[in-house]
Amino acid sequence: MTNELQFRDPALARSLAATLARLVDEIGRPVAVMHVCGSHEQAIARFGLRSLFPKALDVIMGPGCPVCVTDVPEVDEGVVLARQGVRIVTFGDMLRVPGTVQSLADAQASGGNIEVIYSPRQAIEIARKTDEEVVLFATGFETTAVATAAVILDNPPPNFSVLSAHKYIPPVMEIVAEMPGSRVEGFLAAGHAAAITGSAVFEPFVERHQVPVVIAGFEPMDILAGLVELLQLILNKTPRVANMFPRCVSAEGNIPAQKQLWRVFEPVGGKWRGIAHVPNGNLRLRDEFAHVDARKRFTIDLPSLWDYAPPALAGQCICGEIMSGIRNPRDCRLFNRECVPETPVGACMVSNEGTCKIWHLYGGVPDLEATA
Amino acid sequence: MCLGVPGRVIEIHDCTALVDFWGVRKEVRLDIVDEPVVPGDYILNHVGFAIRRIAPEAVGETLALYEMLLRENVDGEGDLMALDVRSEIAGAA
Amino acid sequence: MTTLMEAPTGRITLKQGGGGKAMRTLIERLFVRDFATLPFEGVGIAAMDDGAAMRIGDDWLVITTDSHVIHPIFFPGGDIGRLSICGTVNDLAMMGATNVLALTCSVILEEGFGLESLEAIQRSMIAACREANAPVVTGDTKVMGRRELDGIVINTCGIGLTRTLVRDNGLSVGDRIIVTGNIAEHGLAVMAARHSIGIEGDLVSDVAPMNSLIAAVLELLPDAVTAMKDPTRGGVSSALHEMAAKSGIGIVLDERSVPITAAVRAVGELLGIDPLHVANEGKALMGVRADRADDVLQLLRAHPLGRSAAIIGTCVAERPGKIILDTGFGRRLLAEPEGEPLPRIC
Numbered sequence: 001m002t003n004e005l006q007f008r009d010p011a012l013a014r015s016l017a018a019t020l021a022r023l024v025d026e027i028g029r030p031v032a033v034m035h036v037c038g039s040h041e042q043a044i045a046r047f048g049l050r051s052l053f054p055k056a057l058d059v060i061m062g063p064g065c066p067v068c069v070t071d072v073p074e075v076d077e078g079v080v081l082a083r084q085g086v087r088i089v090t091f092g093d094m095l096r097v098p099g100t101v102q103s104l105a106d107a108q109a110s111g112g113n114i115e116v117i118y119s120p121r122q123a124i125e126i127a128r129k130t131d132e133e134v135v136l137f138a139t140g141f142e143t144t145a146v147a148t149a150a151v152i153l154d155n156p157p158p159n160f161s162v163l164s165a166h167k168y169i170p171p172v173m174e175i176v177a178e179m180p181g182s183r184v185e186g187f188l189a190a191g192h193a194a195a196i197t198g199s200a201v202f203e204p205f206v207e208r209h210q211v212p213v214v215i216a217g218f219e220p221m222d223i224l225a226g227l228v229e230l231l232q233l234i235l236n237k238t239p240r241v242a243n244m245f246p247r248c249v250s251a252e253g254n255i256p257a258q259k260q261l262w263r264v265f266e267p268v269g270g271k272w273r274g275i276a277h278v279p280n281g282n283l284r285l286r287d288e289f290a291h292v293d294a295r296k297r298f299t300i301d302l303p304s305l306w307d308y309a310p311p312a313l314a315g316q317c318i319c320g321e322i323m324s325g326i327r328n329p330r331d332c333r334l335f336n337r338e339c340v341p342e343t344p345v346g347a348c349m350v351s352n353e354g355t356c357k358i359w360h361l362y363g364g365v366p367d368l369e370a371t372a
Numbered sequence: 373m374c375l376g377v378p379g380r381v382i383e384i385h386d387c388t389a390l391v392d393f394w395g396v397r398k399e400v401r402l403d404i405v406d407e408p409v410v411p412g413d414y415i416l417n418h419v420g421f422a423i424r425r426i427a428p429e430a431v432g433e434t435l436a437l438y439e440m441l442l443r444e445n446v447d448g449e450g451d452l453m454a455l456d457v458r459s460e461i462a463g464a465a
Numbered sequence: 466m467t468t469l470m471e472a473p474t475g476r477i478t479l480k481q482g483g484g485g486k487a488m489r490t491l492i493e494r495l496f497v498r499d500f501a502t503l504p505f506e507g508v509g510i511a512a513m514d515d516g517a518a519m520r521i522g523d524d525w526l527v528i529t530t531d532s533h534v535i536h537p538i539f540f541p542g543g544d545i546g547r548l549s550i551c552g553t554v555n556d557l558a559m560m561g562a563t564n565v566l567a568l569t570c571s572v573i574l575e576e577g578f579g580l581e582s583l584e585a586i587q588r589s590m591i592a593a594c595r596e597a598n599a600p601v602v603t604g605d606t607k608v609m610g611r612r613e614l615d616g617i618v619i620n621t622c623g624i625g626l627t628r629t630l631v632r633d634n635g636l637s638v639g640d641r642i643i644v645t646g647n648i649a650e651h652g653l654a655v656m657a658a659r660h661s662i663g664i665e666g667d668l669v670s671d672v673a674p675m676n677s678l679i680a681a682v683l684e685l686l687p688d689a690v691t692a693m694k695d696p697t698r699g700g701v702s703s704a705l706h707e708m709a710a711k712s713g714i715g716i717v718l719d720e721r722s723v724p725i726t727a728a729v730r731a732v733g734e735l736l737g738i739d740p741l742h743v744a745n746e747g748k749a750l751m752g753v754r755a756d757r758a759d760d761v762l763q764l765l766r767a768h769p770l771g772r773s774a775a776i777i778g779t780c781v782a783e784r785p786g787k788i789i790l791d792t793g794f795g796r797r798l799l800a801e802p803e804g805e806p807l808p809r810i811c
Contacts, residue, residue, distance in 0.1 A: 005378040005414060005431065012438060013794045019445045039375055042737070042809075048795030091419075092807025109477065118662050118736065118808045119420025121401055140419075143376070147421045150403040192376040195416060195424045218376065220794050221438055228441050244437065247430030248376075248416050254406040254424060341803070361798050368789050368796040375737045375809055394731035396666030417735075 007221035037190030068347035075099035082112030183325035198253025274319030274346030319346035542670030546586035550593035562625030565599035597674035634711035642778035652743035673747035692752035737809030
């Protein structure tokens with residue numbers, strides 16, 4: 001099997017990086033753009049792309065890691081269920097995200113029956129093999145929500161239910177764009193989510209806020225090319241939606257998948273960790289699907305967890321402003337004190353590409369070119 | 373948001389495809405992909421579901437996209453590097 | 466400031482068994498600090514090396530112990546029995562003690578554990594002993610009640626003698642880092658089996674005794690190797706971080722030269738797991754003097770277990786304790802693993 005769908009030629013990467021540098025020079029001032037996808041974060045980190053970006057270009061990690069923005073009470077719901085003796089299955093990403101008192105990993109260590117799965121399909125298979133209740137603690141953005149919707153619509157066994165912590169990205173882009181003092185001049189949107197929703201879903205956003213949105217894939221070349229296009233649009237002051245991931249994304253997207261998604265889920269407002277209340281940012285099961293909704297099937301006694309909660313640090317978290325480029329980690333009272341990778345407070349420290357995590361690891365803005 | 377990995381379809385049984393990812397094989401569900409998929413097609417896999425079919429022309433199209441970006445931005449010294457890269461692309465295509 | 470030890474629940478988590486920073490912190494605070502106050506001459510607990518060592522005449526007597534709790538008990542390429550013998554033989558070899566004097570073996574069984582399984586495990590163990598030329602000379606067996614223990618736990622202890630003691634803190638600026646073969650095979654084979662991920666492919670654990678491989682180098686080039694460690698839990702990342710921190714140097718790692726099979730790389734991509742964080746059970750990391758690196762490489766490649774050995778990095782003065790990864794595109798700091806690697810969706 002070939003690697004032709006892996007666009008990873010280093011020489012091409014360097015050319016694109018050089019182009020980025022030229023564009024930033026032409027723009028003639030520091031530019032901040034934001035990406036809103038966990039996998040963009042991972043790809044940038046994994047391939048060391050940050051060291052290729054020109055110094056005057058700030059590529060900020062936005063609220064794009066669905067696990068990292070899962071707010072504390074939502075994690076708590078899963079933890080409480082586990083402590084009530086319910087069997088939970090969830091994705092690996094979710095296991096270590098801190099709740100008020102425990103993460104799911106901690107609950108597992110305390111005897112909770114929590115299992116890591118790779119696909120919602122596995123949750124169904126597990127439920128079929130047992131009589132006990134199995135709850136899928138479902139996280140991820142719309143890309144993953146369609147998979148959850150698919151299993152819900154496919155006659156799941158009666159002992160299966162879903163605790164939905166799914167999120168929807170376009171609303172949070174609005175929040176960021178509207179933050180006073182936000183330095184973000186353009187957005188890199190997630191290619192896989194757009195594969196489902198289509199590129200046209202961003203048109204109203206661009207119209208309203210007059211900032212460009214470029215949809216990019218996840219190979220190193222995709223990301224660099226996406227950034228080049230974004231900077232071009234910023235330079236030319238021509239805000240529009242540009243699809244730089246045509247191999248997977250069309251204007252209208254995957255319509256059958258969209259239909260399933262919105263049949264099963266509805267967008268409701270909710271708080272994203274370290275950010276704000278995001279209207280329509282959370283995906284909850286519609287009333288029609290109450291029979292598979294873990295929130296309706298079980299009584300989740302959240303206050304039982306909060307009797308002995310440590311002092312709330314969340315109030316001092318400034319992740320929202322860090323993501324908008326208004327402040328940096330050193331402005332945060334919690335940074336590198338209470339908030340470190342082992343005990344993170346906000347999303348920026350939970351995620352591997354979060355600004356705070358990066359600053360913590362590198363002691364500031366990364367600069368590794370000087371060595372050897 | 374989306375660890376999505378492209379793979380090539382080997383076999384199809386009802387709603388499930390056996391997909392090859394660089395030498396390892398995995399079953400992937402076809403419930404939500406919006407086009408008919410046949411063996412030999414590429415699909416994009418996310419959490420065990422194919423979310424898109426990737427057209428075979430996609431590779432060439434994508435490389436052309438990168439080339440267009442470089443072409444639109446060359447000037448002076450940039451020309452030489454871009455020239456190198458274009459010949460590499462031409463060689464690989 | 467809250468720390469790993471002061472987790473709100475005051476309980477041990479799986480993270481602390483995972484081989485990364487969390488585990489080291491636990492060990493240092495809970496065990497090492499106090500045990501280190503007991504009188505001992507030699508390389509002792511404070512060193513937290515692959516084993517301990519004390520002088521016997523002109524030689525060093527090396528001693529090490531390991532407990533094995535792996536699940537599933539049987540995995541592609543091996544089982545808990547093979548692992549328990551190889552793990553201890555390899556720890557001795559990492560200190561230079563490639564000639565194993567003796568092994569012990571303690572087994573704790575859960576009531577109801579299958580006799581057939583136990584016999585298969587024992588057969589595995591004796592085969593591994595023969596491969597390593599290492600006798601099990603004493604042991605212990607206990608049985609605990611149903612559900613008081615998960616199946617089986619095996620502890621092995623080993624002693625060996627060596628003229629040259631190799632530490633994990635001996636790296637100097639300019640030294641090269643060599644890995645003796647393809648990485649991440651054990652951890653990914655076990656993970657795919659454990660999570661029933663349904664991947665068909667050539668994922669097989671590399672569990673094997675390395676003492677003859679290491680002896681091939683140490684016997685001919687005893688002064689070439691400045692440090693050694695085997696990248697078990699926490700993978701190459703964990704082991705190199707430890708070596709770098711203890712040696713007071715930084716390491717620049719060239720990702721493209723790290724040997725890895727196509728199948729392992731593919732599974733890593735599919736599951737979103739970095740192979741550099743995944744356990745190996747038949748590979749070693751060696752710090753080697755720059756001028757002898759090619760000679761060491763040749764000796765390794767001449768041995769069946771070292772065919773894919775490669776030079777993967779260089780020791781530098783900058784950023785002591787840190788690993789800089791050159792990805793071929795750019796550079797980044799390699800993070801220390803935060804515990805057991807898990808399949809990722811985002």
